[in-house]
Amino acid sequence: MTEELANHYRHIISGLGEDPQREGLRDTPKRAAKAMQFLTRGYHQSLEELINGAVFESETDEMVLVKDIELYSMCEHHLLPFIGKCHIAYLPNGRVLGLSKFARIVDMYARRMQIQENLTRQIAEAVLQVTEARGVAVVIEAKHMCMMMRGVEKQNSSMTSSVMLGAFRENQPTRQEFLTLVNGR
Numbered sequence: 001m002t003e004e005l006a007n008h009y010r011h012i013i014s015g016l017g018e019d020p021q022r023e024g025l026r027d028t029p030k031r032a033a034k035a036m037q038f039l040t041r042g043y044h045q046s047l048e049e050l051i052n053g054a055v056f057e058s059e060t061d062e063m064v065l066v067k068d069i070e071l072y073s074m075c076e077h078h079l080l081p082f083i084g085k086c087h088i089a090y091l092p093n094g095r096v097l098g099l100s101k102f103a104r105i106v107d108m109y110a111r112r113m114q115i116q117e118n119l120t121r122q123i124a125e126a127v128l129q130v131t132e133a134r135g136v137a138v139v140i141e142a143k144h145m146c147m148m149m150r151g152v153e154k155q156n157s158s159m160t161s162s163v164m165l166g167a168f169r170e171n172q173p174t175r176q177e178f179l180t181l182v183n184g185r
């Protein structure tokens with residue numbers, strides 16, 4: 001699989017007018033193939049194996065917020081990175097999720113070809129599925145290289161996307177509390 005991908009990269013390099021045999025580029029197809037496999041490894045992960053049973057019984061029913069989870073993904077239109085932060089909140093319903101698992105869920109979906117809106121929704125739905133929470137809220141703030149390095153070349157714009165499920169959708173004060181916590185840095 002890596003070898004086949006590397007071959008495609010060799011064609012891309014010569015298609016761009018470079019010499020894939022010159023010293024600096026000789027191992028590049030293989031490196032690029034491995035890098036791209038890493039950046040898309042989310043396709044080979046499953047929620048169940050990643051959670052690994054780390055859901056614990058708890059009486060708490062107050063909002064839990066995990067803020068500023070770094071995020072590296074790749075836009076499915078240009079295969080260029082988008083980079084940012086993800087904030088996840090949920091209202092426990094008898095069970096809480098191991099803290100590190102929020103970051104693992106983010107990575108599993110981020111390391112695929114994505115658009116930011118779908119990524120946001122997939123993370124929210126995964127957290128809801130695993131915790132059976134009364135509500136889940138996810139906000140992603142990201143900068144898209146396809147808008148910065150090429151195309152419209154805007155360096156300072158960023159995109160914010162959000163998905164609110166359950167109580168965060170139905171209950172205005174809950175939603176407001178979440179947004180205040182996220183913005184109060």
Ligand SMILES: Nc1nc2c(ncn2[C@@H]2O[C@H](COP(=O)(O)OP(=O)(O)OP(=O)(O)O)[C@@H](O)[C@H]2O)c(=O)[nH]1
Binds near residue numbers: 115116144146
């Ligand atoms: N909504 C959304 N759009 C995205 C995301 N990533 C990239 N895009 C946009 O996808 C669109 C693709 O537009 P096209 O006109 O088909 O492609 P293009 O000619 O390369 O577009 P330009 O970037 O405007 O040069 C662009 O407007 C991108 O900015 C994302 O995560 N969400």
Ligand SMILES: [Zn+2]
Binds near residue numbers: 075076077078080
């Ligand atoms: Zn793009």
